[in-house]
Amino acid sequence: MASPYLPNTDADRRIMLQEIGVGSIDELFQDIPEQARHAQFQLPAPLSELELKKELGQLAGRNASLDRYACFLGAGSYHHFIPSTVEHIIGRSEFYTAYTPYQAEVSQGTLQAVYEYQSLVCQLTGMEVSNAGMYDCSTAAAEAALMACTIKKRGKVVMSNTVNPTYRDVVRTYVEARGFSVQTAEPNSPVISDSSCLIIQQPDFFGCLEEIETCVQKAHDVGALLIAIVDPISLGMFRAPGQYGADIAVADGQALGNPTSFGGPGLGIFACRREYLRQMPGRIVGKTVDVDGRPGYVMTLVTREQYIRRERATSNICTSEALMALAATVYLAALGRRGVRHVAELCYHKAHYAAERIAKLKGYSLVFSKPFFKEFAVRCPVAPSRINQALLNERIIGGLDISHIIDKAMLLCVTEMNTKQEIDRLVEILGGF
């Protein structure tokens, strides 16, 4: 049967070949060496739409999805509520089937939405300027480190050992690829004098919140930039990087209206001080006017970008995860000032309720006594993997097993998605060990 995605008929094809002046489509491939032209492909047989939906539906059904399982897992990917408005707006094909807005006159929808996104990110982080978005938090942190090396003309990057281990791995890959070096330090150790930046995470990988000002001061004292990795939802309650003096702030925007989606796509939020604007990687949208003086939006400061500057670009990045950024924009607008704060408070109080109850269980204790937001590390009486197995049998996704870092410890995350009933059930099962 004809393919729904190939609209040319046999008659069209005949006419077109005639116009081109060849006898067959094969003749158009004459430049390809004969010996490579007839490859054989072992691929599954084609499926109709109905068969495809059935088969992939079955594959999806084999996963323990978070609509059917309670989830207490975080560590960089967060199960938060997504209002229907978000799905409906990003589901408009005028948005999702468009390309990068190179033709500004017919891309004002995307461009204005990016301008809104940049504004909302600045409001949330307290930073002065934001780009249009990057791949995810880890690569945004890596690009921030490279940017600091460029600005400071120093090749040494220092990371706190309380930064998410995966983020540290990604930063290392990027920084070492350029021939620069990375060092991991205790959060309270002095900053190395010739380092380009200090990277900290707030709340840190273990969920803890610190007074950041001393870190910022220490970094600035040696002329290094302070790069803060933050949880955007936490900013509904807690001080923003712009308020404690960070030079660059990065975050994962997945938490803002994007599903966990097995880890991707994410959204790298990237914001900094205005003085570093021209060293910033990624796309930036600016407001301007058209020839009639009407306001409009364009991609701007493009001389930083690869398609203009090639090997002298600030980064090779092209994508801005625009659809994820649009979701974050709609999410922040839908929740607004009070909603974002409310979600943060729900996370905070529910996480503390869970932590207090678990800490009272025999054999369990909180690893840290510092303030925390929605994640906390718990020392367990048995291997966390055993507990997680029991939880899974009860349709609960348990915390992250971090026993390779802290003996018998589990990193739990509680969000507004977890009801009191779910938390009580979690505590009950934990109490059985």
Place this chain on the structure above:
Amino acid sequence: MNKHYLLPDISQPGKIGCSLPALDVPESKLPPRGLLRQDLELPEVSEVELIRYFTALSKLNYGVDTGFYPLGSCTMKYNPKCHEDIARLAGFAALHPLQPEESVQGALQLMFELQQCLAEITGMDATSLVPVAGAHGEFTGLLLAKAYHQDRGAKARKKILLTDSAHGTNPASAVMSGFEIGVVASDSEGNVDLKSLDAMMNEEVAGLTLTMPTTLGLFDPRILEISQLVHDRGGLLGADGANLNAFLGQVKFGELGYDYVQLNLHKTFSTPHGGGGPGSGPVCVRRSLADFLPSPVVIRNNGMYKLASPAKSIGKIANFCGNFGVMCKAYAYIRSLGAAGMKEVSEHAVLNANYLKEKLKPYYHLPYDRPCMHEVVFSGKRQKARGVHTVDIAKRLLDYGLHPPTVYFPLIVEEALMIEPTETESKQTIDVFIEAMKEIARDAENNPEVLHTAPHNTPVKRLDDARAARSPDLRWEMRT
């Protein structure tokens, strides 16, 4: 929209666009005041105002669903609706990346099979699905080449060769991965200048990055000689796979002598571009490079799918295991087409491009007059002689309700117009575009003013880029 406004303009204190549950546990003590923020200035809008605002914005956009979108090198093909639905199934979208492996066997199986399908399609042995974009895949491929040479003790290979027609990401990715760059010239036919390559390909060179077909939309008939030369001198041949749509289901990169290939699932495999992402840029490699792939890859062990780190992995390049949501759509595309369906894709892509080339050849300068692959590059230099630039042609197309082609790229073609119709467009649609281009060519002769002032009926007219860059206005501010 008649009046221009932004979210703060419609914001009013007390409104909200979403209802949220009340707290169902006792309140806990708040942390020290020094940690808390006092102000959070975000707009406040009701749900209906929110929806109308963003719906109005969407109407200012042009997508593949709006009409013809022949952006060269970008493969703006139609995005099947059922693939969107599949990726949004809770069983795929609502999965946490760190869940126990036994609870995500369906997702891991999909990734495992996608790895295998992409390796088969490219004629390679192993695949990494981790790179989340084309440029990210290029970066990954180059890190693999670097690790491969270092592993063999060939530390002096610090240079990557590129062609003068290469995408801008190619040199930028080479710098990010710590390489120096050498630029190989193209010859008068648009092919790699073998003399130039021969002179440059020495023991300092790690490899050659070569888009195939090239960014001129041409297949280099001496590709086997090129790969032979690169390999004889100890280098690797890497593909920027942006143009795979030209020979999907017909030719394998492996049989052309490539060692690694970066793909764009958002181009060839029909996942939508999202207005600038998310994409997905997997890398397929020969066995000799498989041990270096980034972590993680999906393996099958005793009937169970697992995430694993290859023996000499270059490490982590992203948070988790890649853009899974995009992978679902690409996998659905592969399963819906099968091998025969893929061959038809590239046949129609090439047929459409050649038809368009022949029909427009009398009106626009064609710098390389030979069969093209999935796209054709014209030059606007005939019109330039009349004072009309390629940008004017592009802007005038907007008045016809058509999206312009890629312009001013590749850099080696003066006033370039790079047109990629894709296989999902019908002859009727392409004929409409051809007629518009003919009229524009006539106007360039007789009525150039209408081109200089175009577009005339878009939501805004030409925008002042210089002003935007001179005094950057990048955000609004809201204060109490």
